[in-house]
Amino acid sequence: MSSLQRSAYSTQPVFVYNQLFHHAKECYMSEVLQQLVEMSRYLGDPNRPYAILGEGNTSARIDDDSFYVKASGTTLATITEDGFLPVSIRKVTGVLDDPMAGDAEVSATLRASVLRAGEARMPSVETMMHALLLQYPEYRFIGHTHPVATNGILCSRVSREAMAGRLCPDHIVVMGHKSVYVSYVDPGLVLAREVRAQVRAFIEQEGVLPKCIMLENHGFFAMADTAKKVCNITDMTEKMSQILIGAYAAGGPTWLSEADIRRIDTRPDEHYRQKAIATVKH
Ligand SMILES: [Zn+2]
Numbered sequence: 001m002s003s004l005q006r007s008a009y010s011t012q013p014v015f016v017y018n019q020l021f022h023h024a025k026e027c028y029m030s031e032v033l034q035q036l037v038e039m040s041r042y043l044g045d046p047n048r049p050y051a052i053l054g055e056g057n058t059s060a061r062i063d064d065d066s067f068y069v070k071a072s073g074t075t076l077a078t079i080t081e082d083g084f085l086p087v088s089i090r091k092v093t094g095v096l097d098d099p100m101a102g103d104a105e106v107s108a109t110l111r112a113s114v115l116r117a118g119e120a121r122m123p124s125v126e127t128m129m130h131a132l133l134l135q136y137p138e139y140r141f142i143g144h145t146h147p148v149a150t151n152g153i154l155c156s157r158v159s160r161e162a163m164a165g166r167l168c169p170d171h172i173v174v175m176g177h178k179s180v181y182v183s184y185v186d187p188g189l190v191l192a193r194e195v196r197a198q199v200r201a202f203i204e205q206e207g208v209l210p211k212c213i214m215l216e217n218h219g220f221f222a223m224a225d226t227a228k229k230v231c232n233i234t235d236m237t238e239k240m241s242q243i244l245i246g247a248y249a250a251g252g253p254t255w256l257s258e259a260d261i262r263r264i265d266t267r268p269d270e271h272y273r274q275k276a277i278a279t280v281k282h
Contacts, residue, residue: 028062029062030081032060032061032062032068033060033068033081033084034081035060035141035227036058036059036060036068036084036141036227037079037080037081037083037084038227039058039060039141039143039227039228039230039231040058040070040076040079040083040143041076041077041078041079042231043056043058043076043143043145043230043231043234044056044075044076044077044078044079045077046077048147048235048238049147049148049149049238050145050146050147050148050234050238051076051077051145051146051147053075054072054073054074054075055076055145055146055219056070056076056143056144056145056146056219057069057070057076057124057126057127057130057144058070058076058141058142058143058144058230059127059130059134059141059142060140060141060142060227061134061137061139061140061141062086064089064137065088065089065090066086066087066088066089066115067086067087067089067130067131067134068084068085068086068087069084069085069087069123069124069127069130070083070084070085070123070124071083071084071085071121071122071123071124072121072122072123072124072125073121076145085114085116085119085121085123086114086115086116087113087114087115087123087127087131088113088115089131089134089135091109091112091113092109092110092113092127092128092131092132093128093131093132093135094109095109095128095189096128096132096189096192096193096196101189102189103188103189106125106128106188106189107122110122110123110125110127110128113127113131125187125188126144126187128188128189128192129144129191129192129195129221130142130144132192132195132196132199133195133199133221133223136209138209138225139209139223139224139225140224140225140226141223141224141225141226141227141229141230142221142222142223142230143221143222143230143231143233143234144219144220144221144222145219145220145222145234146218146219146220147219147220147234147237147238147241148238149238149241149242149245150214150219150220150237150238150241151218151219152241152245153241153244153245154214154215154216154217154218154219154220155216155217158248159181159214159216160181160183160216162244162248162253163179163181163214164178164179164181165253165255165256166178166255166256166261167240167243167244167247167253167254167255167256168243168256169264170236171236171240172256172261172264172265173264174211174232174233174236175211175212175233175236175237175240176208176210176211176212176265177206177261177262177264177265178202178206178210179210179211179212179213179214180195180198180199180202180210180212180213180214181198181213181214181216182194182195182198182213182214182215182216183216184215184216184217184218187218191215191218195213195215195221198213199213209223210223211223211224211229211233212233212237220234220237222234222237
């Protein structure tokens with residue numbers, strides 16, 4: 001056997017392995033993208049009052065350092081696979097720690113974070129919030145919307161107290177025992193830094209990852225390990241906001257006690273119910 005033949009023979013398994021690895025990764029990426037498209041269309045469906053025109057954005061993790069996010073200027077209701085851009089988590093979040101960063105640096109960072117040569121479109125400025133949340137490996141899908149009843153509460157004087165409480169067992173089962181609340185600040189870099197600080201404080205205090213983030217005078221984020229759970233959290237948030245509006249109109253909500261909330265959150269049968277709800281098909 002010549003040395004050339006020998007080297008071709010010895011590198012073949014590596015070549016085959018690389019081919020298989022790339023093929024598996026491509027299959028996984030297209031599966032993730034397909035689920036992201038379905039989730040986005042669900043959240044943007046005109047029959048649900050969650051987002052109109054170019055409102056809202058969605059994302060899905062590809063691997064430890066990359067994710068798909070909605071391109072700026074696309075519409076959730078009609079989005080296709082082409083409406084998403086692959087973006088680097090590390091490149092986007094880098095700008096959050098730069099004390100000198102302003103609007104120009106944010107735009108340049110977002111442009112440079114797109115992992116597709118020759119791509120002319122930009123990810124939305126809210127991509128910074130998706131990137132900082134996707135640093136937590138437990139999150140795989142994220143939906144950000146501006147639902148009507150939820151924003152009715154978030155734009156009201158009772159916003160903070162209304163979003164802090166829990167009213168019934170399913171409220172806790174689907175949305176968690178507590179939500180992160182972020183007071184209104186300038187959208188973009190300042191908001192992303194504030195979201196990061198509030199999520200870190202929540203994890204520190206509560207010892208668990210939040211399922212949703214309420215943004216005063218703006219909208220809301222649902223985070224989960226599956227696309228289905230993101231839809232469920234968004235549906236339940238909007239339903240509970242409608243109930244809250246009714247409760248405030250009828251003299252004020254009767255909140256569940258801290259002990260009742262903890263009981264639901266730790267009951268084994270409720271954990272089973274959380275799992276069952278998360279796997280039910282639409
Ligand atoms: Zn928004």
